[in-house]
Amino acid sequence: MSEFAEAFFNIEIAVAALPILWMGLQQTLLLSALVVPLGLGAGFGFALLSTRREPWLRWPLVVLIDIFRAIPPLVLLILLYAGLPFAGLDLGAWGAVSIAFMLNTGAYYAEILRAGIEAVPAGQREAGRALGLRPWQIWLFIVLPQAVRNVLPDLVGNTLEVVKLTSVASVVAMPELLFQARQAQSITFNATPIVVAAMAYFVLLWPFVRLLSRLENRQLAGRR
Template sequence: MEEFLFTFFNIEVMRAASPILLQGLWMTLLLILAAVPLGLAGGVVLAVLSVFRHPMIRWPLIAWVDFFRAFPPLVLLVFIYAGLPFAGIEIGAFGCVAIGFFLNTSSYYGEILRAGIESIPRGQVEAARSTGLSATQTMGYVILPQAVRNVLPDLVSNTLEVVKLTSIASVVALPELLFQARQAQSVTYNPSPIVAAAIVYFLMLWPVVRLLSRLEHKAVARR
C-alpha cells in the first residue's frame, strides 16, 4: 500500500509540480472560455439555418454537420495544426485548437439546438408573426428561448464533454493541464502529477455533473 501511495499519490511530488499544474489549469480555463462560446455561437447559426428547407442550404448543411461530427477531433486538431502553415497561415497552437473545437463542437451544439427548435409547435411561430414580429424577432424572442429551455440538459451535457475534450489539446503541444502534468511526470519520474491533474478535472466538473442531474430530474418532472 505504501508503494502504491508513493507512486500515485506522492504529496511531495504533487506539491513540487503545483506551479506548473496551475499554469496548465489557467490555459485550460482560457481554452474553455474560447471553445464553449464559439461552439454555442456556431451551433446557433447552424440550428437557425436548419430551419430553411431549400436544397441549396439543407444538403450542404447536413454534409457539414455530419462530417465534423464523424471526423475524430484529435485528428482534426493535428490536421489543422500541421496543415495551416502550408497554407501560409500561422496562428499558433491556441488558435488551431480554438478552430478545431469550433468546427467540432458547433456541429454537436447545432444538432441539439435544432432538435429544440423543432420541438416548438408551429402555431407559436404563426402567432408571433401575427403580432407583427419579423422572422428574425420571432426566432430570437420566441423560438430560441423556448428551444434552449427544452434542450438545456443536453446543452449542459455537451458542454461537460467539451471541457473534458480540452485535454486532447496536449497533442499539439498546447500547455494545458494534461500537457503540463505530463511534463511534470517526465521530470519527476512519478505519475502523481497526472493523478493531481485528474483530481483537478474532477473538482472542476463535479458541480456541473450535479447541475446536469438536477436539470434532468426537472425535465422528467415536467413530462
C-alpha cells in the same frame, strides 16, 4: 501499499508541481472560455440555417454537420496543426485548436439546437407574426428561449464535453492542465502530478455532472 502511495500520492511532489499545474488549470479555463462561445456561435449559425426550408441550403448543411460529427476532434486538430503548414499556412496551436474544436463542438451544438427549435410549435411563430413582431424579434424573443429550454440538459452536457475536450489540446503542446501534468510527470518520473490534475478536473466538473444528472432525471420524469 506505501510504494503505491509513493508513486501516486507523493505529497512532496504534489506540492512541488502545484504552481505549474495551477498555470495549466488557468490555461484550461481560458481555453474553455474561448472554445465554448465559438462552438455555441457556430452551432447557433448552423442551426438557424438548417431550419430553413430550401433544400439546396438544408442538405449540404446536414452533410457538413455529420462530417464534423464523424471525424474525431483530435484528427481534425492534427490535420490543421500538422497538415496545413505543408500548404504554407501555419495556424499555430491556438489557431488550430480554436478552429478544430469550433467545427467539432459547433456541429454537436447545431444538432442539439436544431432539435430544440423544431420542437417549438409553429403556432408560437404565427402568434408572434399576429402580434406584428419582426422576424428577428420572433427568433430572439419567442423561438430561441423556448428552444434553449427544450434542450437545456443536452446543452449543459455538451458544454461539459467541450471543457473535457480541451485536454486534447495537450497533444499540440498547448500548456493546459493535462500538458503541464505530463511535463511534471516526465521530470519527476512519478504519476502524482497526473493524479492531482485528474483530481482538479473532477473537482471542477463534478458540480456540472450532478446538475446534468438532475436535469436529465427531471426531463425523463416529465415525459412519463
